Amino acid sequence: MIAKLIWRNLWRNSRRTLITIASIAFAVLFAILMQSLQEGVFNNLIKNVVNYYTGYVQVHQKGYWDEQILENSFTEDAQLFTKLQKNKAVTEIVPRLETFVLASNKNITKGCVLIGTDTDKESRLTQLQNKIIKGTYFKNNDEAVMLSEGLAKRLQLKVNDTIVLYGQGYQEVMAAGKYHVKGILHLASPEMNDNFVYLPLKTCQYFLTAENRLTTLSLGIDNPKNAEKLTEELENSIGKEYEVMTWQELMPDVANHIKADGFSFYIFSGILYLIIGFGLFGTIMMMTVERTFEFGMLLAIGMKKSTLKIILWSETVLITLCGILLGMLLSFPVTAYLKKNPMQLTGDLAKSYEQFGFEAIFPTEVDVNIFINQSLIVMVMALLIGLYPLWFVNSLNPVKAMKK
Amino acid sequence: MKNILSIFVFLILFPCIILAQDAKSIVKKADEKAKGNTSVALISIQTIRPNWTREMTVKAWTKGNDLTMILVLTPAKEKGVVFLKKKKEVWNWVPSIERNIKMPPSMMSQSWMGTDFTNDDLVKEASILEDYNHTFLEDIEIDGRNCYKIQLIPKPKSAVVWGKVILSIDKKDYMMLHAEYFDEDGKLMNTMHCSDVKMLGGKLLPAKMEMIPADKKGNKTILTYKSLIFDTPITDQFFSTQNITKVK
Numbered sequence: 219m220i221a222k223l224i225w226r227n228l229w230r231n232s233r234r235t236l237i238t239i240a241s242i243a244f245a246v247l248f249a250i251l252m253q254s255l256q257e258g259v260f261n262n263l264i265k266n267v268v269n270y271y272t273g274y275v276q277v278h279q280k281g282y283w284d285e286q287i288l289e290n291s292f293t294e295d296a297q298l299f300t301k302l303q304k305n306k307a308v309t310e311i312v313p314r315l316e317t318f319v320l321a322s323n324k325n326i327t328k329g330c331v332l333i334g335t336d337t338d339k340e341s342r343l344t345q346l347q348n349k350i351i352k353g354t355y356f357k358n359n360d361e362a363v364m365l366s367e368g369l370a371k372r373l374q375l376k377v378n379d380t381i382v383l384y385g386q387g388y389q390e391v392m393a394a395g396k397y398h399v400k401g402i403l404h405l406a407s408p409e410m411n412d413n414f415v416y417l418p419l420k421t422c423q424y425f426l427t428a429e430n431r432l433t434t435l436s437l438g439i440d441n442p443k444n445a446e447k448l449t450e451e452l453e454n455s456i457g458k459e460y461e462v463m464t465w466q467e468l469m470p471d472v473a474n475h476i477k478a479d480g481f482s483f484y485i486f487s488g489i490l491y492l493i494i495g496f497g498l499f500g501t502i503m504m505m506t507v508e509r510t511f512e513f514g515m516l517l518a519i520g521m522k523k524s525t526l527k528i529i530l531w532s533e534t535v536l537i538t539l540c541g542i543l544l545g546m547l548l549s550f551p552v553t554a555y556l557k558k559n560p561m562q563l564t565g566d567l568a569k570s571y572e573q574f575g576f577e578a579i580f581p582t583e584v585d586v587n588i589f590i591n592q593s594l595i596v597m598v599m600a601l602l603i604g605l606y607p608l609w610f611v612n613s614l615n616p617v618k619a620m621k622k
Numbered sequence: 623m624k625n626i627l628s629i630f631v632f633l634i635l636f637p638c639i640i641l642a643q644d645a646k647s648i649v650k651k652a653d654e655k656a657k658g659n660t661s662v663a664l665i666s667i668q669t670i671r672p673n674w675t676r677e678m679t680v681k682a683w684t685k686g687n688d689l690t691m692i693l694v695l696t697p698a699k700e701k702g703v704v705f706l707k708k709k710k711e712v713w714n715w716v717p718s719i720e721r722n723i724k725m726p727p728s729m730m731s732q733s734w735m736g737t738d739f740t741n742d743d744l745v746k747e748a749s750i751l752e753d754y755n756h757t758f759l760e761d762i763e764i765d766g767r768n769c770y771k772i773q774l775i776p777k778p779k780s781a782v783v784w785g786k787v788i789l790s791i792d793k794k795d796y797m798m799l800h801a802e803y804f805d806e807d808g809k810l811m812n813t814m815h816c817s818d819v820k821m822l823g824g825k826l827l828p829a830k831m832e833m834i835p836a837d838k839k840g841n842k843t844i845l846t847y848k849s850l851i852f853d854t855p856i857t858d859q860f861f862s863t864q865n866i867t868k869v870k
Contacts, residue, residue, distance in 0.1 A: 322721075382719045382721060383719075384716070384719065384721075384723075386736065389671070389674055389676060389736070390669070390676075390733070390735070390736025390737075391676070391697075391699065391700070391735075391736060392700055392703065392716070392735055392736070394716045394718045394719045394721075395718055395719060396718070396719050396720070427699060
């Protein structure tokens, strides 16, 4: 009997019900979009930062990060690789040998950062190959360098010129060599763009008389969120002589910047929820008020207030559920589309983004958790707002209510 | 009265003047003995570190105080590297990059090829005779030999690496047996100890020099003379930047 009443009430004025459902659906859609966008931008930022250079997680000899010298390098160890690969979360392991050397051409000399790396793996992790602006990408057995744009300009070097590297190798041996400039890279961060030189790993190891030695293993992982957990797992599995660090530890200033950015997103979300809440409240309030006569009549012919409350509450719950389902259905294709075709920034804003090496796009993240969380938040809001009609009925005087 | 006084003053000061002269001349004698007019030496250099040691062999030619040429023979990777010192200029030829690098004075205090010797120690850009004032400290016995202890303070305006050097020189045979190098604040930086005295190139000289840095535990560099020949005629032309690429 009551269920029948609820159902009929809903469809007696279908337009009213549909408006409410739609408003809830849009609330859910916006909340989900907002959150997906935040996560998406966040992860994209992290991806950009990590693609700079560091990778999500790095492994070094213990003490290397505090004193970055070749004496703190470690031996290439197949066992270590297998231990790392055992962990499902690790998608890529890039071995590197890094140090400072002098680079010179004719009589111009400049200090720079030398990175010996596995050319294929490096490109898979940091897309190095896509950063080439002139020349071609180097291979693992090349005796050739990839030169950052700023450094090339400073040393007045072009593709196919010869660069001289001069410095100190492992165990303080003199390191000196001439290399062919095979490609010129545009690296996102200005600091890197003025100082980086890449050599194939084997060539670099020979140059520094550091056969089979590495300073860093840079790891790619399946999900940036797992970096912390993975770091702990790896610390336990690979032994005490290594240190494992997340990108947040490697680049604290960038990590803080992203945190601050995230905070502004929270404020946005708060404002969005307020707007959603008041919109919903307005809709429900209007509906309650326009049904005053109906309520009064029901009470006058002997319906208990509690029964009426149950009916009203159930109506709200039903409407909310429908709205949320509809909202989810709507938001799925929208977020998926925006993930594939992210919003592009244009003009000066885009330029300033690109200067810092961030892509000027706002992609979304499609994540089941976001859908569930946002729907729950909207649901709680709708159910709280659904208490208003109950309170309204509570203070209702049937006689007054039926006065036209 | 005045005369007597001035004579008296003179008599008091005279020994000091003599001594000051003497200190310098002793250092000069030791220096000349070790160098001769010219010298050609085969030297092995061992760098000792807490976790590893490395050895290289070099051939060194000197002529007087102004000309030095050093050629690295082993290890293979550094074979053919040459250091040349002419008066106040120091050049470094690196065959693998076919470059002749002129070393700025600021590099003189840096380590020479990873050893505990500075570039300056090796090519003696600063002259222990001309750039310092010499004074006697006391007599000392080292390895059973009586030595003069002489303090060297750099002259103002001379560009030297050290703030103070204390040399111990054998009284009889004028050999430098011990040296301590201090920085500007009077802190001991390096100690050089010479031993294994034997006949080298017809002279009695220490064949082994150990350089021990004060602040790095377990670090040491040992220089051993394998052979030494004095006073073979070498032309000035030999010590030229043209020859730096050809020297064998």
